[in-house]
Amino acid sequence: MTKAVITGTGFFVPENVITNQDLTQWMDTSDEWITERSGIKERRWLSRDAEGNSAMTGSEMGANAARMAIEDAGIEPTDIDQIIFATLNPDVFFPGNGVFIEDILGLQTAGAMDIRNQCTGFIYGLAAADGFIRAGTARTVLVIGAELQSTALELSNNGRDTAVLFGDGAGAAIVQAHEDSDRGIIASVLHSQGRYARDLYVEAPIGTQKGRITAQMIEDGRHFPTMNGPTVFKHATRRFCESITEVLAKGGASIDDVALIVPHQANQRITDAVAARMGVGDERVFSNIAKYGNTTAATIPIALAEAVREGRLKKGDLVVTVAFGSGFTWGANLIRW
Numbered sequence: 001m002t003k004a005v006i007t008g009t010g011f012f013v014p015e016n017v018i019t020n021q022d023l024t025q026w027m028d029t030s031d032e033w034i035t036e037r038s039g040i041k042e043r044r045w046l047s048r049d050a051e052g053n054s055a056m057t058g059s060e061m062g063a064n065a066a067r068m069a070i071e072d073a074g075i076e077p078t079d080i081d082q083i084i085f086a087t088l089n090p091d092v093f094f095p096g097n098g099v100f101i102e103d104i105l106g107l108q109t110a111g112a113m114d115i116r117n118q119c120t121g122f123i124y125g126l127a128a129a130d131g132f133i134r135a136g137t138a139r140t141v142l143v144i145g146a147e148l149q150s151t152a153l154e155l156s157n158n159g160r161d162t163a164v165l166f167g168d169g170a171g172a173a174i175v176q177a178h179e180d181s182d183r184g185i186i187a188s189v190l191h192s193q194g195r196y197a198r199d200l201y202v203e204a205p206i207g208t209q210k211g212r213i214t215a216q217m218i219e220d221g222r223h224f225p226t227m228n229g230p231t232v233f234k235h236a237t238r239r240f241c242e243s244i245t246e247v248l249a250k251g252g253a254s255i256d257d258v259a260l261i262v263p264h265q266a267n268q269r270i271t272d273a274v275a276a277r278m279g280v281g282d283e284r285v286f287s288n289i290a291k292y293g294n295t296t297a298a299t300i301p302i303a304l305a306e307a308v309r310e311g312r313l314k315k316g317d318l319v320v321t322v323a324f325g326s327g328f329t330w331g332a333n334l335i336r337w
Helices: 031-038 058-073 097-105 118-135 194-199 215-219 229-251 268-278 296-309
Strands: 002-012 017-019 042-044 082-086 111-115 140-147 169-179 184-192 260-263 318-325 329-336
Touching: 002 058, 002 118, 002 184, 002 296, 031 268, 058 097, 058 140, 058 169, 058 296, 082 097, 082 118, 097 111, 097 140, 111 118, 118 140, 118 169, 118 184, 118 296, 118 318, 118 329, 140 296, 169 296, 184 229, 194 229, 229 268, 229 318, 229 329, 260 268, 260 296, 296 318
Parallel strands: 082 111, 082 140, 260 318
Antiparallel strands: 002 169, 017 042, 140 169, 184 329, 318 329
């Protein structure tokens, strides 16, 4: 049987560190307030020019992460025959970032697709890569999660609840077809509940609006993210645990078999609540939100890459990746590393 095996990981985060104290220049906040509510101590934002424009694109961040993953897998860029790029903020309205990766890395007409599932983008991306490989459509898939969010944050008291959470960064994985291997993606579960979509979303630009965005929309701040925090927290904690339980059952495993849970880095309080409900210790749940914040689709691939390099994830380990986010969407992957 052909299995989709993760053979390489990589990540990229900007050098520019923004601490909680740095945020006090734009809004009434404090290190204590942010840490208590989120567990975040700092995040990375791309540097900007004099006009406030980012020094790098999301595609370029993704390409940097991809190069590390390619080297880690011991392959050539031209071995990649499919790109899956997960992001909530493509470089342009269309096309998606996948095709820019094809060009930057010189992949010689590899297939490219984008996934717009925000925080669950990498979960969906791994499931899609698994499907491509099992179907024989691709042999080597590059899955990227990358987010450039710092240019879209409302740095004021009005936007404080979301602005303190998000960072920039990218993570990548090489997923390859292997025959008769015990390793690989064992199972995935994917869900959504669109009636809650407006509890965590960005309203503008709007596809039905002439010109897609107006000066009044910008003045009203409708192009900034909005979030119903209590609702998101309640649903996230529930859906994380449901997803883990469901994917384990689908893959014929138990929580005791799992070496490491790698959750979307949304909020340390959510991660702690999930660990407690699942009955696992901190050593079996990976967390790096304190230093990177929430990088949305990039959190899980960044975490996987760091877990490998820290020796917390080794070949043969059973790992669960799990996420919940805007949409609402949620899901999990069960992987034999």
